[in-house]
Amino acid sequence: MRRKLVAGNWKMFGLKADLPEVSAIAAAAAANPGVDVALCVPFTLISAAAKAAGAMPVGAQDVHASPNGAHTGCVAAPMLVEAGARLAIVGHSERRAAQHETDAEVKAKAEAAHGAGLQAILCIGETLEERDAGRAEAVVTAQVAASLPDGAAGSWLALAYEPVWAIGTGRTPTEADVAAMHGAIRAKLRALIGAEADAVRILYGGSVNAGNAASLLACADVDGALVGGASLTAAKFVPIIEAAAAL
Numbered sequence: 001m002r003r004k005l006v007a008g009n010w011k012m013f014g015l016k017a018d019l020p021e022v023s024a025i026a027a028a029a030a031a032n033p034g035v036d037v038a039l040c041v042p043f044t045l046i047s048a049a050a051k052a053a054g055a056m057p058v059g060a061q062d063v064h065a066s067p068n069g070a071h072t073g074c075v076a077a078p079m080l081v082e083a084g085a086r087l088a089i090v091g092h093s094e095r096r097a098a099q100h101e102t103d104a105e106v107k108a109k110a111e112a113a114h115g116a117g118l119q120a121i122l123c124i125g126e127t128l129e130e131r132d133a134g135r136a137e138a139v140v141t142a143q144v145a146a147s148l149p150d151g152a153a154g155s156w157l158a159l160a161y162e163p164v165w166a167i168g169t170g171r172t173p174t175e176a177d178v179a180a181m182h183g184a185i186r187a188k189l190r191a192l193i194g195a196e197a198d199a200v201r202i203l204y205g206g207s208v209n210a211g212n213a214a215s216l217l218a219c220a221d222v223d224g225a226l227v228g229g230a231s232l233t234a235a236k237f238v239p240i241i242e243a244a245a246a247l
């Protein structure tokens with residue numbers, strides 16, 4: 001039985017003035033021990049957020065594939081560990097689009113995270129154009145095959161299915177579409193890594209909020225949520241944690 005993981009992605013939001021939100025979210029995480037909760041914040045906030053979060057894991061939103069080197073502006077996995085991070089998001093669609101990250105780069109980033117002892121949340125998802133063309137499952141399962149890190153076996157890795165058209169739009173797929181996609185991802189994982197696939201959590205992300213969390217989290221093969229906008233405040237995020245705990 002996979003434990004549910006509810007992870008927040010603060011994207012490019014968050015200053016030290018927001019640390020009370022981290023503390024309040026961490027308190028809710030402690031009060032709901034049946035669910036794993038994590039918060040991925042900007043690099044600049046990791047150290048302070050990790051202190052404010054207590055036992056709740058804090059993570060980054062990207063990591064470089066190399067442990068060090070001449071890569072101006074980039075941050076390596078050992079640096080994240082030193083700052084207090086325990087996980088990293090890799091391959092978010094915003095980075096795949098704006099930074100042109102490829103599946104091969106995403107795979108290398110996940111492996112670098114794992115090598116440094118970080119958990120990884122690896123994002124995949126189709127565009128609206130791809131869904132409208134009937135290619136959503138083909139696109140997403142191809143992303144899984146091409147970006148799955150070596151050593152994927154085990155609970156250090158989570159995949160996050162985030163349809164690009166559902167991110168920040170208030171639109172979500174139907175429950176049937178979510179279940180179908182998560183089933184297809186699980187089947188692909190089994191084909192690639194056999195029974196070890198059952199340890200890998202598959203999160204849903206894209207416009208998750210207090211109103212839709214319970215029904216999305218109840219879909220077959222949905223092992224948690226990756227939450228953007230609704231993770232920025234405890235008032236919005238805690239009900240999602242509680243919805244996961246109530247399942």
Ligand SMILES: O=C(CO)COP(=O)(O)O
Binds near residue numbers: 162167206207
């Ligand atoms: O991109 C997301 C999380 O990584 C989802 O963002 P929203 O929850 O704001 O739609």
